[in-house]
Amino acid sequence: DIHLTQSPSSLSASIGDRVTIACQASQGISQHLNWYQQKAGKAPNLLIYDVSNLEAGVPSRFSGSGSGTDFTFTISSLQPEDVATYYCQQYDNLPLTFGGGTKVEIK
Amino acid sequence: QVQLQESGPGLVKPSETLSLTCTVSGGPLSSNYWNWIRQSQGKGLEWIGYINYSGNTIQNPSLKSRVTLSIDTSKNQFYLKLTSVTAADTAIYFCARESGYIGSNGRFDYWGQGALVTVSS
Numbered sequence: 682d683i684h685l686t687q688s689p690s691s692l693s694a695s696i697g698d699r700v701t702i703a704c705q706a707s708q709g710i711s712q713h714l715n716w717y718q719q720k721a722g723k724a725p726n727l728l729i730y731d732v733s734n735l736e737a738g739v740p741s742r743f744s745g746s747g748s749g750t751d752f753t754f755t756i757s758s759l760q761p762e763d764v765a766t767y768y769c770q771q772y773d774n775l776p777l778t779f780g781g782g783t784k785v786e787i788k
Numbered sequence: 789q790v791q792l793q794e795s796g797p798g799l800v801k802p803s804e805t806l807s808l809t810c811t812v813s814g815g816p817l818s819s820n821y822w823n824w825i826r827q828s829q830g831k832g833l834e835w836i837g838y839i840n841y842s843g844n845t846i847q848n849p850s851l852k853s854r855v856t857l858s859i860d861t862s863k864n865q866f867y868l869k870l871t872s873v874t875a876a877d878t879a880i881y882f883c884a885r886e887s888g889y890i891g892s893n894g895r896f897d898y899w900g901q902g903a904l905v906t907v908s909s
Contacts, residue, residue, distance in 0.1 A: 713894065715894070715895055715896075717896075723901070724882055724884075724899035724900065724901055724902055725833070725882075725896070725899060726899075727895065727896060727897050730887075730895045731895075736897070768832075768833060770833075770894070770896075771894075772892075772893065772894020772895070775846060775848075776835050776848040776849065776850070777835040777894055778835065779832060779833035779834075779835070780832075781832050782832060782833075
């Protein structure tokens with residue numbers, strides 16, 4: 682199985698801050714990586730697919746980059762509604778796997 | 789707007805079978821791939837497997853011997869059965885749609901709200 686390691690596991694930032702989350706794969710996964718946002722008590726919501734493509738309706742302050750084994754998710758200007766846990770997910774190999782999540786809070 | 793809704797018992801006894809239904813509205817099951825994913829405190833998000841409209845399935849090898857996936861396109865429903873459950877199977881179970889129409893693309897664009905299943909005697 683491909684293991685995805687996210688860091689940090691949690692962070693606290695101020696409104697307007699730039700927030701960056703890393704996701705490292707245990708082996709190369711090309712561009713086969715998605716990012717999800719999960720708010721408390723809700724299902725995950727797809728934000729970014731294929732590393733850097735924004736899902737329809739997702740604000741442009743969210744972005745993603747990377748390739749191979751190292752990927753980054755960025756919120757350019759943190760907003761109150763961005764409080765959530767964020768997950769990366771690979772689909773290069775079965776079984777599909779998710780990272781452990783990064784909990785984002787407001788300072 | 790596609791919507792998914794999980795249903796089934798919230799409490800299952802150890803060694804028994806967990807059975808869940810996912811009802812899809814707003815679109816046919818005759819396309820896309822349909823998945824089950826669970827979330828527990830101990831293991832985070834874990835992909836269980838998928839089924840397509842033809843009934844072809846792929847399961848996570850970690851669960852494969854205990855998982856049965858099935859589909860009824862006439863009812864717009866697909867199903868999960870997990871046998872011989874233990875406390876480790878206590879989780880929120882989500883059904884989710886993959887966005888691809890031709891084949892599996894690993895991109896979950898619609899999710900159910902989730903169903904909490906507790907395994908306890």
